[in-house]
Amino acid sequence: MIELLITMAILGVVVASMYTLYLNMQRTTFNQNEVVDLQQSLRVALDSLNRDIKMAGFLIPGDRTPVAAGSDSDTLVLEAASTLHVFARVAQDIEIPAGTVDTDVKDFIVALPGMADPFEAGDIIRIIRPQNGSQPFDADLEVAGKNRDTPKITVKGFATADAVQYVAGDMIARVVAGAPDPATVTWNLNGTNLERDGQVMATDIAALQFTYLTDDDANVTAVQVTLTADVPNQLDAVARQRSLTSVVRLRN
Amino acid sequence: MTDRILAGRPNPAPQPMRSPLDNERGIALIVAISLLAVMSILGVMLLSASTSEIQLSGNFRNTQEAFYAADRAVEYATQGVAQGETTVDLYNDSDASAVLHRNRVTVGQTGLEPSAVSTSDDRNSVTYIGSGPPPLGGGSDAGDFVAHNYAISVVGVSPTSSANPSRSTLRAQVAKIVPK
Numbered sequence: 382m383i384e385l386l387i388t389m390a391i392l393g394v395v396v397a398s399m400y401t402l403y404l405n406m407q408r409t410t411f412n413q414n415e416v417v418d419l420q421q422s423l424r425v426a427l428d429s430l431n432r433d434i435k436m437a438g439f440l441i442p443g444d445r446t447p448v449a450a451g452s453d454s455d456t457l458v459l460e461a462a463s464t465l466h467v468f469a470r471v472a473q474d475i476e477i478p479a480g481t482v483d484t485d486v487k488d489f490i491v492a493l494p495g496m497a498d499p500f501e502a503g504d505i506i507r508i509i510r511p512q513n514g515s516q517p518f519d520a521d522l523e524v525a526g527k528n529r530d531t532p533k534i535t536v537k538g539f540a541t542a543d544a545v546q547y548v549a550g551d552m553i554a555r556v557v558a559g560a561p562d563p564a565t566v567t568w569n570l571n572g573t574n575l576e577r578d579g580q581v582m583a584t585d586i587a588a589l590q591f592t593y594l595t596d597d598d599a600n601v602t603a604v605q606v607t608l609t610a611d612v613p614n615q616l617d618a619v620a621r622q623r624s625l626t627s628v629v630r631l632r633n
Numbered sequence: 634m635t636d637r638i639l640a641g642r643p644n645p646a647p648q649p650m651r652s653p654l655d656n657e658r659g660i661a662l663i664v665a666i667s668l669l670a671v672m673s674i675l676g677v678m679l680l681s682a683s684t685s686e687i688q689l690s691g692n693f694r695n696t697q698e699a700f701y702a703a704d705r706a707v708e709y710a711t712q713g714v715a716q717g718e719t720t721v722d723l724y725n726d727s728d729a730s731a732v733l734h735r736n737r738v739t740v741g742q743t744g745l746e747p748s749a750v751s752t753s754d755d756r757n758s759v760t761y762i763g764s765g766p767p768p769l770g771g772g773s774d775a776g777d778f779v780a781h782n783y784a785i786s787v788v789g790v791s792p793t794s795s796a797n798p799s800r801s802t803l804r805a806q807v808a809k810i811v812p813k
Contacts, residue, residue, distance in 0.1 A: 406675070410682075417686055424693060443768075470784060470806075492760075492784070494753050511806045512768040512780065550762040550782050550806065 408616045416621060419585065419612050423625050426575055426583035427608055431629045433566055433577070434604050436461050438633030440552055441563040442514040447631050448593065448601045449565055456569040457591050457604065461633075462509055464566045464578070467555035469496035469534060471508070477518065477545040486525045486537045489553065494529040502526050505558040506536065510551050514563075518545045521558065575608070587611045587622060594628070603630045695791045695799035702743040702789030703803040706757070709738055711807050714759045715783040722750040723757040723787065742792035746800060755786040762806075773810050780808040 438447025440462035451458040462468075473490040481487075489508075491497050500506070504524040509516050522538040534553060539545065556564055568577055568589075575583040592605040605628045612621040706723065714721050714734065723734040724745050735745045735757070748756035762782040767773035773780075785805045790798040 410679070414682075421689065468804075470804075493755055512765065512782070512808055548763065548765065550765075550784070552806075 412612075412615050412617065412621075415614050416612050416623065419610055420623050420625075422583050423608055423610055423623060427606065427625050427627055429577070429582060430457075430568055430606060430608075431627055432466070433459055433461075433464075433568070434606075434629040435632055436466060437631055439463075440509045440511055440514055440554060441633075445514070445563060446601070447633055448604065451567070452591065452593070454591055455589055456567065457606075458565055458567050460563045460565050462507065462514075462552070462563055463554040463556055464560075464564045465555050465557070467499045469500065469553040471547055471551040471553065472549055474549055475547045477539045477541060477547070479542060479544045481539045481541050483538060483540040485539060486535050487539060488531075488533045488535050489547070490531060490533050491553070492532075494532040497527045497529045497532045497534050500524050500527050500534050500553075500555065504555050506534075506553050506555050507562065508536075508547060508551055508553050510548075516562075517547055517551070519562075521556070573611075583608070583610070585610050585613050601631060603628055605629075692799060696801065698743045698791035699789040699799040699801035700803075702738065702740070702745070702791060703787045703801045704789070705740070706738045706745060706787040706789060707785055707803050707805050709734075710759045710785045710787065711805070713737075715781075715785065715807055715809055718761045718781070720750065720761060721759040722748075723759065724748050725750075739793070742794060743789065744793045746788040746790045746798075748788065755784075756788045756802075758784075758786050760784045760786075767810050768808065777813055778810050779813050780810055782806065782808050 434457075437459040438445075438461060441447070441460050445460055447460060449458040449460045469489075470492040471489050472492040475487065475489060477487055502524055505521050506524055507516060507522065508518065518539060518541060520538070520540075522536050524534060525537045526535040527533065528535075536553075556562070566578055568575070570576070570586060570589045571579075573584060573586050574581045575586045575589060586608065588607070588609040590607040590609075592607075593601045594603040594605065596602050605626065607624060607626045609622055609624040612623060615621060710721075710723060713728065714723065721734070723738070724747060725733070725735075727733050728737065738745055745757050748754065750756070750758045760783060762784055764779050764781050766775045767778050767780045783806065785803075785807060787803050789801045789803070792798055
């Protein structure tokens with residue numbers, strides 16, 4: 382009988398320690414899963430932010446700067462022709478004759494079928510000369526249709542008394558209707574949410590820090606972003622933080 | 634002799650048949666194997682979780698490397714290829730020293746995506762768009778200088794040996810100011 386008791390006691394100790402080990406392991410697994418999820422979402426948000434910084438200043442007039450007024454250590458305001466990152470290159474010169482009215486449609490031959498694809502009838506566009514960021518016709522235009530075989534984008538909205546000349550190389554940029562020109566995009570922290578123009582890109586953010594790298598003329602040449610987040614739902618109530626930093630050069 | 638001994642002992646009572654459950658031999662093996670199975674399942678779960686995480690960050694790194702390969706190619710094309718009035722296929726054409734342009738861009742496992750330039754495909758090309766006056770404010774006299782405009786399109790991949798690598802597409806337009 383005594384051996385049974387001893388066996389039971391030893392077994393009890395062993396099972397109890399194994400159960401504790403198992404519980405600990407499960408808790409750690411859960412906590413680490415949260416850490417990994419958070420790191421992943423930080424990475425996605427930072428990737429999206431980096432993309433905006435890389436495209437900042439694209440096709441804006443020469444007197445504007447990629448990093449716009451209102452930018453400071455916790456807010457970043459960027460200017461670019463399109464915050465939607467949708468562009469097409471005009472492949473043939475085209476003249477819009479004087480006296481064209483709003484409903485007249487004009488065919489713009491674009492360089493590749495793939496460039497016509499992201500445009501849909503009803504999209505609002507602007508047509509910009511990349512050499513100096515100027516717009517031969519400075520107003521919102523509308524896509525009337527497209528054809529990927531030609532390939533072309535049909536545009537309407539030219540209400541002009543004077544002739545307008547477009548040349549090969551001009552860029553068609555998709556913009557948001559009624560948005561300021563050039564378009565801006567704002568990244569900031571709202572509570573613990575990282576927001577891009579009011580849209581939540583990441584949650585549980587503890588700190589957002591922008592540092593501007595400048596040249597001798599105080600022009601911003603690169604932006605350093607540090608994103609710090611608190612890991613949520615930790616079972617052991619330990620405060621864990623993860624932080625990602627990147628330096629992105631302005632390309633335009 | 635035999636008879637005497639037998640006579641001195643009563644006949645043994647007939648033993649009941651032993652049930653297989655009373656046999657404890659081999660129980661250690663069963664316990665060990667079951668514990669091993671439980672541990673293995675836990676281990677495999679952890680391993681698969683970390684493997685997929687490693688793949689995720691590997692893909693992310695490949696994306697970054699593909700982007701830098703494309704960035705490198707844009708820089709290379711801007712500096713060394715964009716000249717004259719022709720279209721250059723960065724993947725299939727060679728430079729003046731008979732070295733393929735793509736080999737100039739390849740570093741380790743990152744380089745250009747295999748392609749061939751056509752009217753519907755501008756991957757890895759430098760296209761001459763046309764010439765025009767130099768950009769205003771650039772400090773070049775429009776009477777003496779002319780701007781040659783080029784469209785550059787590149788697709789970087791990483792790793793080049795993979796059948797399904799990460800890709801990164803970059804397009805740029807550059808103007809070269811040249812004397813008239």
